[in-house]
Amino acid sequence: MSRMLSEHQLCFIISRVRMSFKATCLLLSVLSSVLGNVLDNRVDDFWSELCSLPPGLRREIQSYGPIVEKIIEKTTKDFKGETWRSLSEFVDKFGPRMSGSQSLEDSIDYMVDQMSKAGLDAYTEEATVPNWKRGFEAATIISPRKTNLPILGLGSSVGTVAEGIKGDVVVVETFDELEALPDSAVTGKIVVFAQKWESYGKTVKYRSSGSSVAAKKGAVAVLIRSVTPFSLGTLHTGDQDYEEGVNKIPAAAITVEDAMMLLRMFRRGEKIVIHICMDDKDLGLTKSRNTIGELKGRKKDSSVVVVSGHLDSWDVGVGAMDDGGGTFISWNAVKFLKAMGLQPRRTIRAILWTGEEQGYWGARSYQANHSRNEIEEFNFFIESDIGTFMP
Amino acid sequence: MSRMLSEHQLCFIISRVRMSFKATCLLLSVLSSVLGNVLDNRVDDFWSELCSLPPGLRREIQSYGPIVEKIIEKTTKDFKGETWRSLSEFVDKFGPRMSGSQSLEDSIDYMVDQMSKAGLDAYTEEATVPNWKRGFEAATIISPRKTNLPILGLGSSVGTVAEGIKGDVVVVETFDELEALPDSAVTGKIVVFAQKWESYGKTVKYRSSGSSVAAKKGAVAVLIRSVTPFSLGTLHTGDQDYEEGVNKIPAAAITVEDAMMLLRMFRRGEKIVIHICMDDKDLGLTKSRNTIGELKGRKKDSSVVVVSGHLDSWDVGVGAMDDGGGTFISWNAVKFLKAMGLQPRRTIRAILWTGEEQGYWGARSYQANHSRNEIEEFNFFIESDIGTFMP
Numbered sequence: 001m002s003r004m005l006s007e008h009q010l011c012f013i014i015s016r017v018r019m020s021f022k023a024t025c026l027l028l029s030v031l032s033s034v035l036g037n038v039l040d041n042r043v044d045d046f047w048s049e050l051c052s053l054p055p056g057l058r059r060e061i062q063s064y065g066p067i068v069e070k071i072i073e074k075t076t077k078d079f080k081g082e083t084w085r086s087l088s089e090f091v092d093k094f095g096p097r098m099s100g101s102q103s104l105e106d107s108i109d110y111m112v113d114q115m116s117k118a119g120l121d122a123y124t125e126e127a128t129v130p131n132w133k134r135g136f137e138a139a140t141i142i143s144p145r146k147t148n149l150p151i152l153g154l155g156s157s158v159g160t161v162a163e164g165i166k167g168d169v170v171v172v173e174t175f176d177e178l179e180a181l182p183d184s185a186v187t188g189k190i191v192v193f194a195q196k197w198e199s200y201g202k203t204v205k206y207r208s209s210g211s212s213v214a215a216k217k218g219a220v221a222v223l224i225r226s227v228t229p230f231s232l233g234t235l236h237t238g239d240q241d242y243e244e245g246v247n248k249i250p251a252a253a254i255t256v257e258d259a260m261m262l263l264r265m266f267r268r269g270e271k272i273v274i275h276i277c278m279d280d281k282d283l284g285l286t287k288s289r290n291t292i293g294e295l296k297g298r299k300k301d302s303s304v305v306v307v308s309g310h311l312d313s314w315d316v317g318v319g320a321m322d323d324g325g326g327t328f329i330s331w332n333a334v335k336f337l338k339a340m341g342l343q344p345r346r347t348i349r350a351i352l353w354t355g356e357e358q359g360y361w362g363a364r365s366y367q368a369n370h371s372r373n374e375i376e377e378f379n380f381f382i383e384s385d386i387g388t389f390m391p
Numbered sequence: 392m393s394r395m396l397s398e399h400q401l402c403f404i405i406s407r408v409r410m411s412f413k414a415t416c417l418l419l420s421v422l423s424s425v426l427g428n429v430l431d432n433r434v435d436d437f438w439s440e441l442c443s444l445p446p447g448l449r450r451e452i453q454s455y456g457p458i459v460e461k462i463i464e465k466t467t468k469d470f471k472g473e474t475w476r477s478l479s480e481f482v483d484k485f486g487p488r489m490s491g492s493q494s495l496e497d498s499i500d501y502m503v504d505q506m507s508k509a510g511l512d513a514y515t516e517e518a519t520v521p522n523w524k525r526g527f528e529a530a531t532i533i534s535p536r537k538t539n540l541p542i543l544g545l546g547s548s549v550g551t552v553a554e555g556i557k558g559d560v561v562v563v564e565t566f567d568e569l570e571a572l573p574d575s576a577v578t579g580k581i582v583v584f585a586q587k588w589e590s591y592g593k594t595v596k597y598r599s600s601g602s603s604v605a606a607k608k609g610a611v612a613v614l615i616r617s618v619t620p621f622s623l624g625t626l627h628t629g630d631q632d633y634e635e636g637v638n639k640i641p642a643a644a645i646t647v648e649d650a651m652m653l654l655r656m657f658r659r660g661e662k663i664v665i666h667i668c669m670d671d672k673d674l675g676l677t678k679s680r681n682t683i684g685e686l687k688g689r690k691k692d693s694s695v696v697v698v699s700g701h702l703d704s705w706d707v708g709v710g711a712m713d714d715g716g717g718t719f720i721s722w723n724a725v726k727f728l729k730a731m732g733l734q735p736r737r738t739i740r741a742i743l744w745t746g747e748e749q750g751y752w753g754a755r756s757y758q759a760n761h762s763r764n765e766i767e768e769f770n771f772f773i774e775s776d777i778g779t780f781m782p
Contacts, residue, residue: 089659092652095538147486232625233708261483268480317624 100131115293124289127365129355135279152235164277171266187218211251212243225259291352310356325388489706491522506684515680518756520746526670543626555668562657578609585650602642603634616650682743701747716779
């Protein structure tokens with residue numbers, strides 16, 4: 001669930017761009033050939049700004065043409081399929097890599113080893129990450145028809161009491177609709193948000209803050225229509241936050257289909273009762289690591305170019321798209337330059353973030369550790385987290 | 392899972408067509424306007440054959456133009472949304488309607504009531520249907536990485552012994568690939584069919600007969616890639632048959648994603664071990680009913696026109712598409728004619744089949760009961776089971 005996050009991070013990145021491009025352009029050529037048509041509008045806007053360069057600089061960039069051609073040719077021929085193959089081997093080997101899991105830490109060790117084997121300078125830097133654990137999760141519609149209701153707890157959600165929460169249900173499509181109800185119509189009830197899909201940015205607020213909005217009206221739990229434009233009975237988890245001082249109530253996703261069914265039932269005036277059991281637990285913070293592989297530049301006093309993706313994932317998929325793809329195209333860009341025997345002017349640093357999904361925890365630790373030398377250290381900073389496609 | 396079935400049934404239907412069209416054309420006009428662009432190529436071929444009619448008959452059909460216009464107008468204006476509304480209320484009320492379930496029998500009673508209320512002559516005819524019950528089903532990949540493997544037993548599958556079946560895995564993409572292996576490479580193992588999607592007709596054979604093909608080579612269980620061109624971790628059940636005399640082994644579907652992962656692991660030479668537990672049971676045959684609603688024709692000695700869909704569904708969805716849509720457009724075509732006060736020349740009979748998903752059991756019972764008077768009784772016979780779309 002990273003589109004929102006990457007937009008956020010892209011702003012962070014853009015603020016760190018300085019207009020000296022020499023080594024960077026090499027890298028961007030590799031990246032853009034690997035990324036193909038993945039770049040979305042936000043990046044296009046960014047790109048068009050970058051390209052209003054003075055004529056002298058443009059000519060200098062153009063002079064790198066032959067080497068760029070060579071990199072593209074090597075990447076799309078000799079290295080063809082390598083990123084895909086290594087990514088699929090990686091996700092098959094480690095599966096989900098949730099913050100706080102052994103699997104994430106094992107995958108970090110593996111990546112350090114892979115980076116070393118590729119001849120990069122590989123190391124890790126400690127980072128603090130959340131350790132929220134999904135437990136047993138189940139729900140049942142008791143009325144008007146007894147049936148199983150598949151749910152998926154949202155990251156950071158509290159669990160229910162052991163016997164679960166059984167309650168009457170209020171179904172709304174918008175926050176405004178909920179606010180318009182008297183508190184007495186919501187108090188002690190389970191609120192279902194059956195919001196329409198608009199866009200990730202517009203719709204995700206129901207997942208992010210639905211629990212707090214409903215808790216303030218007296219709700220005892222919330223169920224949120226999965227934030228997706230397309231569903232085959234598909235449950236999407238993702239992060240959510242409790243507002244300071246608001247009663248923490250359990251929050252879980254339901255499928256688009258079930259949300260629409262509950263909305264139809266509610267609008268027909270049928271009495272809906274749902275029973276929710278969730279054994280999710282927040283175990284506080286724990287230690288993890290950002291994984292770093294460098295290709296040293298030949299200009300000793302120069303700042304570094306950073307290409308990055310995040311290694312952690314949610315626990316209910318294998319994180320091949322989010323963000324295995326971003327991770328592997330990022331570090332393979334450096335690996336391929338090394339394999340070609342090229343040495344860039346500036347150091348190129350691949351960073352595989354930890355703890356991204358639950359709120360950029362790896363990036364935050366990194367920022368805290370590097371903020372003192374930020375201007376001196378970084379030349380260009382990019383994270384690929386907007387999805388990758390078949391090669 | 393009905394495309395195959397409906398093709399089958401369409402052949403059955405076409406064999407019952409006789410070339411006297413008068414009342415029928417009225418009905419087909421209604422149906423085609425309701426069906427919209429649902430009709431696929433098979434039906435187009437059928438249609439083009441029908442339309443090679445003698446000029447006199449064509450002129451007669453054309454003379455029904457005004458009444459056809461009136462039906463279309465009424466259906467698309469006054470009755471607009473009614474089929475959708477009543478279908479959604481129906482599926483929300485009854486959910487899955489599996490052969491042998493109380494829910495199916497309750498939904499039959501409800502439909503008889505709805506038909507009576509609409510002024511049709513409503514009744515049921517007894518039919519024999521299977522009573523296969525899904526029990527607890529679970530699987531785990533033990534090696535190379537311990538992880539849950541979502542499965543969905545195929546209709547008629549036997550269960551495993553209580554402690555489950557644990558076995559090494561052989562993954563193949565085709566029957567030929569399996570046949571080419573020595574029996575010793577398959578005996579005692581779990582076979583995974585990771586067949587490519589081609590089309591429903593070409594791909595479904597792995598689901599229908601995969602268990603028998605694998606059992607003959609000595610396999611102890613089969614897991615079949617769900618028969619779908621598109622997956623979001625989506626499990627598809629469906630019917631399967633055991634060949635006479637072949638050892639009955641458990642058969643379940645896995646997701647496209649897991650099938651592809653297992654194939655990648657197998658091709659890398661990794662040792663795969665899976666543990667499968669299935670408590671599915673075949674309880675033999677039981678009684679159900681075909682549900683029938685008639686709009687009596689004014690020509691007393693005429694045979695009838697049948698429009699039909701099937702009321703039963705699999706147990707893991709609500710059967711809104713397969714075949715709630717077909718059922719509701721079929722019987723609503725008759726309901727709307729009645730509501731308009733029209734009386735056709737021939738009797739129009741809506742039949743809502745029972746026990747279709749597990750092998751046309753309702754249709755078979757009906758055929759057996761009506762075969763004596765088949766030529767006299769039926770004028771035209773159609774089942775809508777190729778999917779319906781948003782109105």
